[in-house]
Amino acid sequence: MASPTMDRLLLPGFTPQSGADSRAKALAMVEMATLPNHKAEEYKYTPLTSLGEVAWVEGIGTGLSIENADALSLPGVAQTRFVFVNGFFDPELSDSVPAGVEFLPIEVALQQGLTEGKFGTLANLDAETFKVAAHLGQLSKPPVPFTAALNAACFQSGAFLKITKNAQVEKPIHLVFVSAGALATSCPRTLIVAESGSQATVIESYVSAAEDATLTVPVTEIFVYPNATLEHIRLENENLVAKNIGLVEVRQEADSNYRSYNIVFGSALTRNDINIFIDGSNSHTRFDGIVAIGGEQHVDNHTRLDHVKPHCESFEIYKHLLSDKSRAVFNGKIFVHQDAQKTDAKQTNMTLLLSREAQVDTKPQLEIFADDVKCTHGATIGQLRKDAMFYMNSRGINPVKAQALLVYAFAAEVLELIENDELRAALESLLFAKLGTERN
Amino acid sequence: MLEIKNLHARVEDKPILKGINLTVRPGEVHAIMGPNGSGKSTLANVIAGRDDYEVTEGEVLFEGENILELAVDERAVKGLFMAFQYPVEIPGVSNAYFLRSALNSKLKAAGQPEMDALKFMTFVKDKARLLGLDNSMLQRSVNEGFSGGEKKRNEIFQMAVLEPKIAVLDETDSGLDIDALKVVAEGVNALRGMDRGFLVVTHYQRLLEYIIPDFVHVLVQGRIVKSGGKELALELEAKGYGWIEEELAVQA
Numbered sequence: 001m002a003s004p005t006m007d008r009l010l011l012p013g014f015t016p017q018s019g020a021d022s023r024a025k026a027l028a029m030v031e032m033a034t035l036p037n038h039k040a041e042e043y044k045y046t047p048l049t050s051l052g053e054v055a056w057v058e059g060i061g062t063g064l065s066i067e068n069a070d071a072l073s074l075p076g077v078a079q080t081r082f083v084f085v086n087g088f089f090d091p092e093l094s095d096s097v098p099a100g101v102e103f104l105p106i107e108v109a110l111q112q113g114l115t116e117g118k119f120g121t122l123a124n125l126d127a128e129t130f131k132v133a134a135h136l137g138q139l140s141k142p143p144v145p146f147t148a149a150l151n152a153a154c155f156q157s158g159a160f161l162k163i164t165k166n167a168q169v170e171k172p173i174h175l176v177f178v179s180a181g182a183l184a185t186s187c188p189r190t191l192i193v194a195e196s197g198s199q200a201t202v203i204e205s206y207v208s209a210a211e212d213a214t215l216t217v218p219v220t221e222i223f224v225y226p227n228a229t230l231e232h233i234r235l236e237n238e239n240l241v242a243k244n245i246g247l248v249e250v251r252q253e254a255d256s257n258y259r260s261y262n263i264v265f266g267s268a269l270t271r272n273d274i275n276i277f278i279d280g281s282n283s284h285t286r287f288d289g290i291v292a293i294g295g296e297q298h299v300d301n302h303t304r305l306d307h308v309k310p311h312c313e314s315f316e317i318y319k320h321l322l323s324d325k326s327r328a329v330f331n332g333k334i335f336v337h338q339d340a341q342k343t344d345a346k347q348t349n350m351t352l353l354l355s356r357e358a359q360v361d362t363k364p365q366l367e368i369f370a371d372d373v374k375c376t377h378g379a380t381i382g383q384l385r386k387d388a389m390f391y392m393n394s395r396g397i398n399p400v401k402a403q404a405l406l407v408y409a410f411a412a413e414v415l416e417l418i419e420n421d422e423l424r425a426a427l428e429s430l431l432f433a434k435l436g437t438e439r440n
Numbered sequence: 441m442l443e444i445k446n447l448h449a450r451v452e453d454k455p456i457l458k459g460i461n462l463t464v465r466p467g468e469v470h471a472i473m474g475p476n477g478s479g480k481s482t483l484a485n486v487i488a489g490r491d492d493y494e495v496t497e498g499e500v501l502f503e504g505e506n507i508l509e510l511a512v513d514e515r516a517v518k519g520l521f522m523a524f525q526y527p528v529e530i531p532g533v534s535n536a537y538f539l540r541s542a543l544n545s546k547l548k549a550a551g552q553p554e555m556d557a558l559k560f561m562t563f564v565k566d567k568a569r570l571l572g573l574d575n576s577m578l579q580r581s582v583n584e585g586f587s588g589g590e591k592k593r594n595e596i597f598q599m600a601v602l603e604p605k606i607a608v609l610d611e612t613d614s615g616l617d618i619d620a621l622k623v624v625a626e627g628v629n630a631l632r633g634m635d636r637g638f639l640v641v642t643h644y645q646r647l648l649e650y651i652i653p654d655f656v657h658v659l660v661q662g663r664i665v666k667s668g669g670k671e672l673a674l675e676l677e678a679k680g681y682g683w684i685e686e687e688l689a690v691q692a
């Protein structure tokens with residue numbers, strides 16, 4: 001029997017499909033669960049109970065114009081884009097699949113994977129015939145966190161993306177998730193597989209078609225196979241009444257590189273759980289975040305990194321820029337397992353409070369079970385330097401622009417690592433726009 | 441061009457400036473000298489608009505307009521410039537971007553077209569050379585990791601780029617060795633001209649050997665107690681500030 005609050009989220013349209021047992025199990029779990037409130041440790045600062053107070057409706061996967069899609073997908077950046085409206089793939093708004101890449105709506109991939117046990121219909125398969133069913137749900141296992149269960153129970157659609165073995169994909173691949181329609185909900189599911197030796201940049205954007213309140217519960221699973229390099233940009237840029245409760249699960253194998261940027265400018269409420277499991281030695285992980293918010297926006301990022309094998313490096317820096325009455329939460333866990341000797345892990349969280357009413361709660365959490373490792377963490381919270389403001393003003397730069405420059409300088413450390421110039425410039429422009437000034 | 445009339449200012453409850461009167465006409469270089477704590481730097485910072493000070497009386501007219509009513513950046517785009525005693529480091533903002541933003545703010549206020557990055561670079565490279573600054577400094581963060589001398593040269597470089605109508609130099613010479621001082625002075629002298637006024641605040645007469653002032657004013661306890669030509673600076677150097685303070689005591 002579903003609890004009254006959960007009923008609101010389990011819409012009539014969401015029924016377990018494809019005969020997947022795991023789906024039925026997830027549904028059962030969600031039905032048993034209640035929305036986490038502030039008493040749950042992991043939701044202490046971001047209770048989700050308010051989600052149950054809204055009469056959500058199932059989002060429909062149509063109705064977006066090509067002009068709207070263009071405007072929402074980082075114009076000016078040469079890219080291969082795949083557009084999803086409320087989680088449903090729209091081929092009319094999307095580009096054709098480039099060399100070195102396999103793409104399918106996940107529901108199609110899942111059906112094929114389940115019924116045939118392989119991608120019999122896909123061309124250019126390499127030796128390790130890929131099974132979606134074997135990957136999907138391997139990383140994201142309900143009931144922890146709550147998001148995993150809800151998405152597993154409810155998802156109807158999403159993206160399956162594979163970078164094939166040794167492929168070097170030049171243009172960034174952009175998965176554009178557009179939320180559209182009053183009180184529309186969607187639970188898009190994304191599976192990204194970077195096969196060995198491949199290299200690519202994948203952007204996962206969450207944007208709004210208009211000014212409607214929406215709820216998106218996305219789950220993204222990512223496999224980075226040996227010697228692969230994956231750059232992953234996750235951009236939350238929805239309108240200021242949208243809510244987004246997301247989960248990213250990453251598994252890295254030996255000699256792999258995973259560089260990710262979790263960028264949050266939009267939404268009324270964002271909760272992200274980002275979990276990275278490094279399951280092979282000599283891997284490099286960089287997972288950074290920028291949260292630039294104002295008004296009454298609330299953004300909570302929970303990250304967890306597991307160092308399981310020796311000789312791996314990880315670097316994490318999260319920067320918060322908080323204006324008005326906005327509130328951010330950062331919880332960064334790093335686990336260094338017993339066998340993960342020679343681990344080099346560094347975590348930093350820096351916050352700039354741009355108003356007296358902005359608030360941040362930051363909680364680094366390191367648990368180290370190996371004895372020959374280097375692990376550091378640090379958190380700073382500060383305000384804009386008054387002397388730097390005066391200096392810039394005295395040169396004629398007005399306070400709004402000066403603040404934007406100082407704040408940009410603070411955030412630049414994260415964005416400047418993005419190698420694609422167009423992409424970096426587009427993200428910088430979004431940041432400047434968010435800070436209320438034009439970049440020139 | 442710059443008229444300071446009966447200017448009073450305080451920090452918290454402590455009066456610092458107690459009625460300053462001073463007029464700088466185009467083309468003139470005025471030196472303000474005085475012992476520590478006399479209010480020299482306060483005067484420079486009040487003109488620039490630093491909000492640590494409260495003006496309790498008086499006016500500062502710039503081209504006839506009371507600039508005490510204006511925000512710091514509004515004063516700057518009208519053509520007022522202060523070279524800082526302690527230039528500020530701004531990590532993450534390049535000198536080039538900083539200075540182009542400043543210049544474009546000024547151009548925009550004057551209704552002129554703004555400069556793009558390419559045009560700006562050609563424009564500034566000559567000015568950088570004038571001050572013995574390596575072009576690579578343009579890509580470095582503002583003042584970050586600069587030596588004391590480099591920071592002061594950077595101030596004068598900024599002045600050269602922004603071409604103000606009135607420049608206030610707040611102890612630009614303090615802490616400089618003689619070579620750095622000469623470079624700074626050459627930079628200032630190159631900018632002297634019929635249409636530009638300077639207010640040079642200094643503790644030491646040495647600077648005035650290289651930047652020859654038209655007028656020297658002595659500031660003691662928040663008032664200008666003596667004004668004269670450049671020879672007054674020499675007299676102060678020879679005798680120190682003691683004799684003026686004694687003269688004041690006799691008058692009181």
